[in-house]
Amino acid sequence: MDSKQKKIKMDIFIPKTKAEIKETSDLFLDNSNSQLRNIWELSLLLGLRVNELLQIKFSDLIQDGEILKVNTVKERRNDIVEKRISKPASRIILNAQKKHPNDIYLFQSKNRNRINCDPRPITRQVIYKAFSDVGKIINKKLTPHSVRGCKNKGVNTHCI
Numbered sequence: 001m002d003s004k005q006k007k008i009k010m011d012i013f014i015p016k017t018k019a020e021i022k023e024t025s026d027l028f029l030d031n032s033n034s035q036l037r038n039i040w041e042l043s044l045l046l047g048l049r050v051n052e053l054l055q056i057k058f059s060d061l062i063q064d065g066e067i068l069k070v071n072t073v074k075e076r077r078n079d080i081v082e083k084r085i086s087k088p089a090s091r092i093i094l095n096a097q098k099k100h101p102n103d104i105y106l107f108q109s110k111n112r113n114r115i116n117c118d119p120r121p122i123t124r125q126v127i128y129k130a131f132s133d134v135g136k137i138i139n140k141k142l143t144p145h146s147v148r149g150c151k152n153k154g155v156n157t158h159c160i
Helices: 018-031 034-046 050-054 087-099 124-138 144-152
Strands: 061-064 067-074 079-085
Touching: 018 034, 018 124, 034 050, 034 087, 034 124, 034 144, 050 124, 067 087, 079 087, 124 144
Parallel strands: none
Antiparallel strands: 061 067, 067 079
């Protein structure tokens, strides 16, 4: 970029309506895959950091009657926290587990170059690129971190 060119500043996108959430979820599915759409939706529902979300293993899930809980490591404090999962988030997690019963991580890399390697989660770079690509389509800045705050800003996430 030429030093004289100005970078266009895009507004940060925070979905506020059921229609905006559905439209963005559909864009993730159309432009990437269901795994990245699930990351988008769980980011809205759980408010976890990307690394916290990526480190969730199916073995971290605790079924307590009809309530699903997950042990997550809080990145900033390095504490293990038991987090109660909402019904919409539980549905997404249990569907992913049913679809990929042999996976270790909730968001496990499916990279074919890793056939003889230990399983690991998908990378943050893949997630940030998918969020950026969808953001370009709607002409807004969209990052996992900006979406994380939706849970605390009165965004209507019960419609996922």
